[in-house]
Amino acid sequence: MPELPEVETVRRGLMRIAAGRQINGIDVLYGKTITNDVEEFRQALIGQTITDIDRRGKYLLFRFTNQLTMVSHLRMEGSYFNQPTGGEVDKHTHVIFHFTDQTDLCYRDTRKFGRMTLVKTGTENEVGGLKTIGPEPTEQDFKLDYFIDILKHSRGKIKPFLLNQSHVAGLGNIYCDEVLWMAKINPEQPANFLSDTQASILRKSIISEIKRATKLHGTTVHTFKNAFGNAGEFQNELQAYGHAGEPCPRCGTTMIKIKVAQRGTTYCPQCQPLRGQDD
DNA sequence: CAGTGCCCCTGAGAGC
DNA sequence: TGCTCTCAGGGGCACT
Structure with a gap:
């Protein structure tokens, strides 16, 4: 069950396997993972490049060109991994981002609790729990x-x-x-x-x-x-x-x-x- | 508004 | 062996 240290670990991994990659296709195999209209989600991201990945609490924030941010929450068992395009897809993989460098970023989530939401960058604080999220548990933020x-x-x-x-x-x-x-x-x-x-x-x-x-x-x-x-x-x-x-x-x-x-x-x-x- | 309880999901493990 | 039941739990939401 990813909590802050696990989500931060995931974020650092994503910086190495996803940041800088351009998307040329997206497969959504379980629609409820995406809270947006699935087709609009796909069309908005195809052609975009992941410029950065931030984190706020347990939320991952994928930054894209074109002023888009994908808010991703892993909930209980969500996970990301990469593999060469065309690799095997198991039944718990729900979203696949195909990159132009012939690698895929796969989202796997056995219990299907995790959610992704695409919004305009700058409005991510209006998504779900980010609306009311408290300070980060750090010396400087948590007074x-x-x-x-x-x-x-x-x-x-x-x-x-x-x-x-x-x-x-x-x-x-x-x-x-x-x-x-x-x-x-x-x-x-x-x-x-x-x-x-x-x-x-x-x-x-x-x-x-x-x-x-x-x-x-x-x-x-x-x-x-x-x-x-x-x-x-x-x-x-x-x-x-x-x-x-x-x-x-x-x-x-x-x-x-x-x-x-x-x-x-x-x-x-x-x-x-x-x-x-x-x- | 603060607090509570249900619900979403599936697989592991217990009990019969 | 195989079925059914219970438990695991983050957070959204309805309700008090």
Whole structure:
């Protein structure tokens, strides 16, 4: 499930296999992947060249000549890879961009959740979740004052709060469990019960964890592969996610798994106790 | 407006 | 063996 570090890894791969290439044909094998009219999408892009690939949160932004931007979200299992034109096409490949250099950029997505939307460059912030997306989880963009302020105004649980991309961009289920474990915060803690100290520690954990995971090319669980078909290395670094029933690396207590807002959630009941407002 | 819950999808794995 | 059921989950959307 690509989260920010995985999407950034994909972006870097795409810069090498797609940037600078000119499109001379597009096959759309599963129409729902494209939210535009499929024929208009194809006609608008044929003849265009990919000039750059940017990222905002978990969204990829393919920049084309002719002032066009394709917003691509991988959701659960979307992936890109390249191969020589005419290569084999499996049943989960839904979109193929043919380049003039006789290579293809293929989009594969087993669960068909991923979406692509073509818009005029400059209007991409009106597409889906980009309308309300929060700051990037970096030292410069994700300010402590801002974080403390939005926490105080939310009575919901901290885990779904962090999964909400309008609060801070890029966190998914895996990194949420990791940063809450690092910061010793219970996933069901109401957001407005966090102390300023906890908020500060949590913010630091988010920034450092995303940075560290990006450096290690993301986490490979299930099927995530980067644009070169390689796995990330960060799965070896996970402390909480996927470790239910095992001893907490910090205190040895058995980690437990519960459901929070429909999401599987692993945490240490000893290190991450539920606290009241005055604790 | 904030929060909740359903839905989109398929494959893996469990249970019978 | 083979069927059915459950689970995995990001984000859009309807609803409270």
